[in-house]
Amino acid sequence: MTTTDAAEAPPPERLQEHFDATIARDQRIEPRDWMPDGYRKTLVRQIAQHAHSEIIGMQPEGEWITRAPSLRRKAILFAKVQDEAGHGLYLYSAAETLGADRADLTERLIDGRQKYSSIFNYPTPSFADVGVIGWFVDGAAICNQVPLCRSSYGPYARAMVRICKEESFHQRQGYELLMTMMRGSAAQREMVQDAVDRWWWPSLMMFGPPDDASPNSARSMAWKIKRHSNDELRQRFVDMTVPQAAKLGVTLPDPELRWNEERGHHDFGTPDWDELMRVIKGDGPCNAQRIQRRRAAHEAGAWVREAATAHAAKQAARGKKGAAA
Amino acid sequence: MSDDHVYLTLAEGHEDDTRWAYGTGFEDPLHGVDTTVPDGVDAGELAAECVALADDALVSAQRLAEWVTRAPELEEEVALANIGLDLLGQARLLYSRAGQVDGTGRDEDAYAYFRDAGDFRNVTLAELPGGDFAFAIVRLLVLSSWRLAHFRRLVTHPDPVLAAVAAKGVKELTYHRQYAAEWAVRLGDGTDESHRRMRAALERVAPYLGELHTAHDARDELADVLRQVTEAAGLPLPVYRPLPDSGRAGEHTEHLAPLLTELQGVARAHPEATW
Numbered sequence: 001m002t003t004t005d006a007a008e009a010p011p012p013e014r015l016q017e018h019f020d021a022t023i024a025r026d027q028r029i030e031p032r033d034w035m036p037d038g039y040r041k042t043l044v045r046q047i048a049q050h051a052h053s054e055i056i057g058m059q060p061e062g063e064w065i066t067r068a069p070s071l072r073r074k075a076i077l078f079a080k081v082q083d084e085a086g087h088g089l090y091l092y093s094a095a096e097t098l099g100a101d102r103a104d105l106t107e108r109l110i111d112g113r114q115k116y117s118s119i120f121n122y123p124t125p126s127f128a129d130v131g132v133i134g135w136f137v138d139g140a141a142i143c144n145q146v147p148l149c150r151s152s153y154g155p156y157a158r159a160m161v162r163i164c165k166e167e168s169f170h171q172r173q174g175y176e177l178l179m180t181m182m183r184g185s186a187a188q189r190e191m192v193q194d195a196v197d198r199w200w201w202p203s204l205m206m207f208g209p210p211d212d213a214s215p216n217s218a219r220s221m222a223w224k225i226k227r228h229s230n231d232e233l234r235q236r237f238v239d240m241t242v243p244q245a246a247k248l249g250v251t252l253p254d255p256e257l258r259w260n261e262e263r264g265h266h267d268f269g270t271p272d273w274d275e276l277m278r279v280i281k282g283d284g285p286c287n288a289q290r291i292q293r294r295r296a297a298h299e300a301g302a303w304v305r306e307a308a309t310a311h312a313a314k315q316a317a318r319g320k321k322g323a324a325a
Numbered sequence: 326m327s328d329d330h331v332y333l334t335l336a337e338g339h340e341d342d343t344r345w346a347y348g349t350g351f352e353d354p355l356h357g358v359d360t361t362v363p364d365g366v367d368a369g370e371l372a373a374e375c376v377a378l379a380d381d382a383l384v385s386a387q388r389l390a391e392w393v394t395r396a397p398e399l400e401e402e403v404a405l406a407n408i409g410l411d412l413l414g415q416a417r418l419l420y421s422r423a424g425q426v427d428g429t430g431r432d433e434d435a436y437a438y439f440r441d442a443g444d445f446r447n448v449t450l451a452e453l454p455g456g457d458f459a460f461a462i463v464r465l466l467v468l469s470s471w472r473l474a475h476f477r478r479l480v481t482h483p484d485p486v487l488a489a490v491a492a493k494g495v496k497e498l499t500y501h502r503q504y505a506a507e508w509a510v511r512l513g514d515g516t517d518e519s520h521r522r523m524r525a526a527l528e529r530v531a532p533y534l535g536e537l538h539t540a541h542d543a544r545d546e547l548a549d550v551l552r553q554v555t556e557a558a559g560l561p562l563p564v565y566r567p568l569p570d571s572g573r574a575g576e577h578t579e580h581l582a583p584l585l586t587e588l589q590g591v592a593r594a595h596p597e598a599t600w
Contacts, residue, residue: 055399058393058394058402059394062393065390066387066390066587066588067591069591069592069595070592070600071383071416071417071420071437073600075410075413075414078386078393078406078409078410078413079406079410081393081394081406082402082406082407085402085403092399127591180600181598184597185595185597185598187598188595188598188599293394293395297394297395297396297397300457301401301458303516303519304397304512305398306515306518306519307515307516307518307519308511310515311510311512311514311515314514314515
């Protein structure tokens with residue numbers, strides 16, 4: 001049983017106090033526990049945005065499944081994109097434990113009321129992009145998501161444990177593809193460097209705006225929905241990526257990037273925050289295309305979902321008739 | 326928590342890379358299997374059979390991959406990808422076997438990426454483009470039922486490799502057929518629109534069923550499945566007559582070449598590359 005047992009439930013006037021104490025003890029909030037409206041809304045927004053990102057995130061790489069240049073890479077990519085659909089499913093389910101509805105969240109995505117990660121609004125013109133997305137984008141996602149395995153909301157935290165394990169496979173597969181390409185032809189090495197140049201800055205933006213411009217962060221950290229600030233995670237990502245780039249033999253496109261002995265971290269340049277804002281507001285290279293594809297699939301599938309519902313209803317009616325006879 | 330190391334340890338050695346994802350890590354899928362062609366088995370015939378079955382699977386997987394990000398529901402996104410991955414796995418094993426026994430020593434990619442349409446031996450139903458979810462379901466029902474019937478016979482094939490591939494495939498194809506049959510019934514029974522779309526899909530598929538009749542001896546089982554499913558779905562049984570081989574003889578519709586252009590384009594643009 002959960003903490004919702006009648007015997008354990010606090011009296012109404014002490015619900016907030018009980019919630020605060022649960023958070024303070026680093027214990028989990030479960031679906032049937034009382035929670036403040038703001039906490040519920042913040043979680044639904046964050047989990048839905050994360051689910052949408054998984055689903056929209058299938059598109060940039062999914063383009064390459066039919067064109068992957070070896071059967072092994074084709075299978076890896078097919079499996080990866082399938083995993084992303086699975087992640088979307090877990091996350092929508094986690095949102096549903098908070099009273100959200102998947103169909104409604106999908107509507108909100110395709111009519112622009114809810115967001116997804118801005119990184120997926122960039123194009124994937126070469127097969128090296130598949131590798132760099134694995135290395136940078138999945139890597140940044142891991143940095144963001146590993147702390148979420150300790151998120152205060154139980155279903156979200158548990159979904160993240162599984163998702164992080166799979167993301168780490170994807171990330172290593174991406175890095176291994178790049179290693180292989182860097183050992184290949186000159187044209188392949190150029191493709192890798194070009195993809196690194198294009199994805200580096202957008203990847204740094206995946207951690208969100210700088211802390212002093214991130215209005216919701218402080219409250220999410222107080223509620224332990226979020227565990228580290230945007231800037232802390234971004235620094236961690238840079239520090240981990242620099243030696244990996246050296247081992248791969250690529251250059252990260254930032255002239256200000258250097259080790260700072262005193263800080264024990266790398267210094268690095270400032271991402272173009274205006275670009276991030278433009279892409280978030282819908283003016284990235286592929287925003288319209290991504291939403292259009294999702295909308296087209298959703299609308300083209302309406303008759304299938306209606307047929308499934310109608311069949312289930314007919315079956316139920318036939319079952320009742322059979323039982324009554 | 327310890328998962329924090331995931332990104333940190335990325336550049337270190339990975340001895341366990343083979344376990345990354347299903348069917349994706351190994352260089353030689355038939356490593357450790359006795360690959361000698363048994364006495365009494367004609368190597369040329371065996372290779373031709375492996376290539377034909379691999380081509381059916383690869384071309385079908387390519388069409389299923391086109392559904393990625395376009396499926397009517399996330400559950401179907403996952404299921405169609407799963408089926409595509411199974412078929413891709415079957416194709417890889419069968420190409421590898423063909424390369425061992427036809428004397429050329431070619432690897433799986435040589436068959437998939439460096440043959441032209443006229444060299445492919447898939448049945449033409451597999452290569453037909455586009456269509457709605459009803460068409461995808463009808464085609465999957467037909468091809469999975471037919472392939473399953475054939476694989477069940479191949480389980481006792483004198484070639485141990487082909488027999489092993491078939492044994493693995495039977496489990497996968499049983500699920501594919503089940504998935505397609507369930508959807509066929511749902512759509513046939515569901516709404517007027519879904520019923521109409523299923524009828525149209527059956528009509529579109531019917532002309533290509535004749536080819537399946539002569540290519541293998543699995544015809545009775547396929548006919549049985551179609552009868553059962555159309556009956557449960559309240560749909561008419563498609564009418565068709567046996568036709569001579571076309572895809573199996575290398576004669577394809579105009580749709581195969583563009584499919585292969587997409588599949589092979591990057592590999593052929595970089596023939597000197599390793600991926």
